[in-house]
Amino acid sequence: MTRWIVTATALLVVLGMRTARAQYDVPDMSTYAPPIPTSPSDHVISADQAAALQQQIDELKRELARQKFNNNGGVPAMNVSAPHNGAPDIVEDVDSLMKWRTSVEKAEEKAAASAALKPSVKVGGRFFYDVANFSQNQASLDQVGDAEDELKLRWCWVELGGNVLENTTYRLWFDVAAQVNLLDVYVDFGELPYIQNFRVGHFFEPFSMEQLTANKYLETMERSSPFLLGRNMGVMAHSDNSKANWTYGVGLFVSEQGAKPPFYESDTDASAITGRVTYLPWYDEASDGRGLIHTGIGYSWRHLGDGNTQFRNRPDSALAPYIVDTGVIDADYYHLAGLEAAYVYGSFTLQTEYNWVSVDTDNFGSESFDHYYVQASYFLTGENRPYNRRSGSFSNRVVPYENFFRVRTEDNYICNGAGAWEVVYRYAHDDLNSDNIFGGVDDRHLAGLNWYLSPFTRVMFQYVYSNTDDPVASNGELHVFQTRLQIDF
Structure with missing residues (x-):
């Protein structure tokens, strides 16, 4: 057994x-x-x-x-x-x-x-639908003509990105709203000694908190400054630390290049040196940044290969006409400097920037222009604007405490989710007049209401009042009523 x-x-x-x-x-x-x-x-x-x-x-x-x-x-x-x-x-x-x-x-x-060793691929995208209605006085009609009401697909982006190696990333973004425009096209080498990261390709130059905040995270529908540099081809050393209280970025770029597509061919020098440094004197670690103070400074020296430049601006709406414009300026180079600061306390955010330009013109010598804005926002539902310590900007997603929904329960009651609600105000000032160039002076007031239905869906309502003086007329008043539906994935 x-x-x-x-x-x-x-x-x-x-x-x-x-x-x-x-x-x-x-x-x-x-x-x-x-x-x-x-x-x-x-x-x-x-x-x-x-x-x-x-x-x-x-x-x-x-x-x-x-x-x-x-x-x-x-x-x-x-x-x-x-x-x-x-x-x-x-x-x-x-x-x-x-x-x-x-x-x-x-x-x-x-x-x-x-x-x-095999590259990874992450696919994303975003699209923004804008609609705007305009009202003008006679002085504004004399200055810019008739601003017609408009509906437009503002952006339609396809986004690809991922890792090439464990410490090397790539990005390929392009906009197909009107014609194919290449946006970010670069490779970024990370975890390098001393400099941390090194980027090669076509991307934003390191200048301005407003510019380096992604458009899907901006509190307003458009950026305010006429002096933003945009994307150009170049190389850049930069920091990339999510725990640090400082950032830096400095690079060498092809100046005034654009994105349709990025290309430059000339025997003349068209180069730019651009840099930015930010510092957080105070960052509340316990609340993950619901309290902070941000400071920063930027500078760019730009040699103009085509021998000219131009500065102009719209009234915080991509569908509006240009209201201040220097026209084409014959020049060899110009200097651009910027100061920036922000304060966050819970649901309240206050930020401001000042930009100053000095152009070495061929006809008049040195001519200077400036711009500044002051902007405040507050979340009625208690959320806060999340700060990105890697980029020194507010390029992080707002996550509502409760997503929007409206459903009928089995008890025949209606249940609602409010989403997140944010009110915004901005005052902006452009002065494109100098001793010999008269591009106009503009003062703008923007009031907005942003409704975050979810972390990936937002509806924006804005009213802009613009008052412009230029050589044609004074006190040109332009009223803008605009709405945006924004979705990203």
């Missing part, structure tokens, strides 16, 4: 082992052997663990040998690894199991190394 019990036990053990081998799992050997790791992170064991494992395996072999000795009536088996009465080779199965485990570990390590 004991012989048959032992034989049945051996059969059950072997069947359990072979089932585990088929399922890439390990049977429960109780005290004989520890379980085989189920994730690559568990594959590395210490020397003490390996010794204990081998000791348990040896004990299992000895126990199996004793059982075979008893089954033979006390006669030692000639070969403990040989089958007895048709029973499977248990000891040999333990050895093969250990060999299988080693082969699996090597295969997984090889697969992980291969995956680390």
Whole structure:
């Protein structure tokens, strides 16, 4: 009877082992052997663990040998690894199991190394629909003509990006709203000694908090400054630390290039050196940035390869006409400087920037212009504008405490989710008049209401009042009523 019990036990053990081998799992050997790791992170064991494992395996072999000795009536088996009465080779199965485990570990390590060399791809996008209605007085009609009401697909972006290597990323973004415009097209090398990151391609120059805040995270529908640099081809060293209280970026670019598509061909020098540094004197770690003070400074020296430049601006609406315009200025180079600051306390945000330009003109010598804005916002529903410490800007997603919804329950009640609601005010001033160039002076007031239905969907309502003086007329009043539906994914 004991012989048959032992034989049945051996059969059950072997069947359990072979089932585990088929399922890439390990049977429960109780005290004989520890379980085989189920994730690559568990594959590395210490020397003490390996010794204990081998000791348990040896004990299992000895126990199996004793059982075979008893089954033979006390006669030692000639070969403990040989089958007895048709029973499977248990000891040999333990050895093969250990060999299988080693082969699996090597295969997984090889697969992980291969995956680390294969570029990853992440697909995203965004689209903005804008509609605007305009009202003007006669002075504004004389200045800019009739501003007609308009509906427009403002942006329609396709976004590709990912990793090339573990410390190297790439980005390919393009806009197809009207014609194909290349936006970000670059490779970024990270984790470098001293400089942290190095970027090559077509991307935003490191200037202005407003410019470096992505358009899907802006509090207003458009940026305010006529001196923003946009995207150009170049190289840039920059920081990339989500825990630091400072950022930096400095690069060499092709000046005044544009994005349709990025291309430059000339024997003349068209270059720019642009840099920006930011610092957080105070950042409340406990609340993850619901309280902070941001400061920053930027500078750009720009040599003009085509021998001219132009500054102009709209009244905070992409559908409105230009209301201030210097016209084409013959010049060899110009200097651009910027100061920026922001204060966040809970749901309240206050930010401001000042830009100053000095142009070395061919006809009049040095001519200067400036711009500034002051902007405040407040979340009625308690959220806050999340700050991005990697870029020194507010380029992070607002996540409502409660998404918008309106449903009828089984009790026939209507349940609502409000989403997040934000009110915004901005005052902006452009002065494009100098001693010999008269591009106009403009003062603008913007009041807005932003409704975040979800972290990826937003509706914006804005009213802009603009008052402009230029050589044509004074006190040109333009009223803008505009709405945007914004979705990104």
